[in-house]
Amino acid sequence: MTKAQRRIAKGRGAAVRGAIGRWGATPYLFILPWLVGFVAFTLGPLLFSAAMSLFSWPVLGAPRFVGLGNYRTMLTDDPQFWKSLAITLKFAAIFVPLNLAAALGLALLISRPVRGAALFRSIFYLPSVVSSVAVAIVWSWILNSEYGILNWLLGRLGLQGPRWLQDPAWAVIAMVITSLWGVGTMMLIFYTALKSIPRDIYEDALIAGASPIQQFFSITLPLITPSFLFNLITSTIGAMQQLSLVLLLTKGGPLKSTYFYGLYVYENAFRHFKLGYAAANAWFMFIIILVLTGLIFKSSSLWVFYEHEVAGARKGGNA
Amino acid sequence: MKMGRAAKTLTYALLALFAVYFLAPFFVMASTALMTEKEAYSYPPRILPSALRFENFAAAWRSQPFGRYLMNSLIVTVTTTIGQVASCALVAYGFARYSFKGRNALFMVLLGTMMIPWDVTMIPLYMEFKLLGWINTLKPLIVPAFFGSAYYVFLLRQFLLGIPKDFEDAARIDGANEFETFARIFVPMMKAPLILVGVLNVMAVWNDYLGPLIFLNSRIKYTLPLGLAAFKGAHEMQVVPIMAITTLMIIIPVAAFAYAQRYIVEGMSGALKG
Structure with a gap:
């Protein structure tokens, strides 16, 4: 369990009635659906896959206990594991910063006090509501190297467009471009954070003679760091698990240049039917995600500001 | 917060620019759906179909x-x-x-x-x-x-x-x-x-x-x-x-x-x- 989740779960006593135990089984009856579903569809499978990762588990025939053998094979005897991990990390390293920057930039733009901002907010969010299947179909057509509109536009500008999805050097970039189209969700999260900053802080700053750039760096940015943390974590986890777009756009090609980790696990399980091995692959990624999230949270005390701290600083710094 | 004329113009220019980026793929999709195969596979790419072939939808729907x-x-x-x-x-x-x-x-x-x-x-x-x-x-x-x-x-x-x-x-x-x-x-x-x-x-x-x-x-x-x-x-x-x-x-x-x-x-x- 992470710190922020603990923080969220704490301090929730206010709206709650009664002392512990006063209601007998009633509250448990209300949460029963989730409890049953949790055991049947999450906890059970989670423990089972942890156990599976210690077995050689073919679809037909009996599973054989191999201890940490799957993990050993993966780390020392499977070049594709390292390649897929590297491709995925590369994708995340390019996509996550771009996605965050784009989301924040767009959120700033739609929170400007101009008429029609709400319409643009809807337009920017629109791609986020369509299926990955639709996204992949539309973008593979736009990125098509022969008939696609993008390379034609680049040609008009005097540039020779690459072969995007057919070029091993460009396929990951093409995936980044396609994924960025769905930046709307994160934009909306930044937008709601920006909207919740009290106006009077800016008025104070204006009176104190702060320039718009100073205001951005000393007010806006610190105050939206909690949503920045949230977006950074969701974006990172999402990038590490990318699968549907890969399946739909490139199927891992060309020359396995987009053979993402998610696809590696998926094919080990559902194509090569190495179920125990795939479970080990999946657990390894789970551990990477936990470590990454943990590191981000650990660093967050250095750069995330919560409102009460800022409010305190403001009071102190009024002179 | 008041904005100057220049800031307002710049804001609208950027909003419009990004609106094109987010909407253009939808436009390409719908426009291509109304073309003939020949128009879709023409180079330079056609922006609009020569006629609105709504029958394309019914034909596509029946094909599967x-x-x-x-x-x-x-x-x-x-x-x-x-x-x-x-x-x-x-x-x-x-x-x-x-x-x-x-x-x-x-x-x-x-x-x-x-x-x-x-x-x-x-x-x-x-x-x-x-x-x-x-x-x-x-x-x-x-x-x-x-x-x-x-x-x-x-x-x-x-x-x-x-x-x-x-x-x-x-x-x-x-x-x-x-x-x-x-x-x-x-x-x-x-x-x-x-x-x-x-x-x-x-x-x-x-x-x-x-x-x-x-x-x-x-x-x-x-x-x-x-x-x-x-x-x-x-x-x-x-x-x-x-x-x-x-x-x-x-x-x-x-x-x-x-x-x-x-x-x-x-x-x-x-x-x-x-």
């Missing part, structure tokens, strides 16, 4: 059992939405309005489930559903929705925490039992967040590709996204019917978004207050 896929998508979307709304309302109410032993720990577990990567549980889930004889039926896509979903429970709980305690007290004085209090007093108050959960679920399930891909294997069971992806895989060079079906498929989520956008923005700010 898309009617069947649509039916499957509708069944899954409607049933899961009922399941999620009902189960998440109950669970969120339990977490938000009662104090009980283990509540905070259980809620942390619930939040923690959102961090579990999809593929860790997918393999055992597949085996579990296989054991139950559910593979190649719509059940693996439908049944889990009746047991709540962490994110939706979280959203609803955030809302319920903000309601004063007087409501239960009044209901109890009137002699309502616990479930009646929930159903008659709280459910009507939860209309907005329940609509939000419903709409988010409609979009997620209607658009889902991986779930159907793993659990369904005969065409007759396919949902629309899976059917469309299979169609594209088999007929890579028929871009016109592919774009036609894509255009039709996105009508539902776009309409759901148009209907519910204020709930989405409000719901998100409600969730972030936590």
Whole structure:
């Protein structure tokens, strides 16, 4: 369990009635659906896959206990594991910063006090509501190297467009471009954070003679760091698990240049039917995600500001 | 905050520029759907079709059992939405309005489930559903929705925490039992967040590709996204019917978004207050 989740779960006593135990089984009856579903569809499978990762588990025939053998094979005897991990990390390293920057930039733009901002907010969010299947179909057509509109536009500008999805050097970039189209969700999260900053802080700053750039760096940015943390974590986890777009756009090609980790696990399980091995692959990624999230949270005390701290600083710094 | 004329012009210029980026792919899709194959495969690319060939949609629709896929998508979307709304309302109410032993720990577990990567549980889930004889039926896509979903429970709980305690007290004085209090007093108050959960679920399930891909294997069971992806895989060079079906498929989520956008923005700010 992470710190922020603990923080969220704490301090929730206010709206709650009664002392512990006063209601007998009633509250448990209300949460029963989730409890049953949790055991049947999450906890059970989670423990089972942890156990599976210690077995050689073919679809037909009996599973054989191999201890940490799957993990050993993966780390020392499977070049594709390292390649897929590297491709995925590369994708995340390019996509996550771009996605965050784009989301924040767009959120700033739609929170400007101009008429029609709400319409643009809807337009920017629109791609986020369509299926990955639709996204992949539309973008593979736009990125098509022969008939696609993008390379034609680049040609008009005097540039020779690459072969995007057919070029091993460009396929990951093409995936980044396609994924960025769905930046709307994160934009909306930044937008709601920006909207919740009290106006009077800016008025104070204006009176104190702060320039718009100073205001951005000393007010806006610190105050939206909690949503920045949230977006950074969701974006990172999402990038590490990318699968549907890969399946739909490139199927891992060309020359396995987009053979993402998610696809590696998926094919080990559902194509090569190495179920125990795939479970080990999946657990390894789970551990990477936990470590990454943990590191981000650990660093967050250095750069995330919560409102009460800022409010305190403001009071102190009024002179 | 007042803006100067130059700042305003720059803002509009940027807004317009990005609007083109976000809308152009939709335009390309719809425009290609109305072209002849020859127009679609012309170079330089055509921006507009020479005529609005709406018959393309009917022809594309008939070329595959898309009617069947649509039916499957509708069944899954409607049933899961009922399941999620009902189960998440109950669970969120339990977490938000009662104090009980283990509540905070259980809620942390619930939040923690959102961090579990999809593929860790997918393999055992597949085996579990296989054991139950559910593979190649719509059940693996439908049944889990009746047991709540962490994110939706979280959203609803955030809302319920903000309601004063007087409501239960009044209901109890009137002699309502616990479930009646929930159903008659709280459910009507939860209309907005329940609509939000419903709409988010409609979009997620209607658009889902991986779930159907793993659990369904005969065409007759396919949902629309899976059917469309299979169609594209088999007929890579028929871009016109592919774009036609894509255009039709996105009508539902776009309409759901148009209907519910204020709930989405409000719901998100409600969730972030936590």
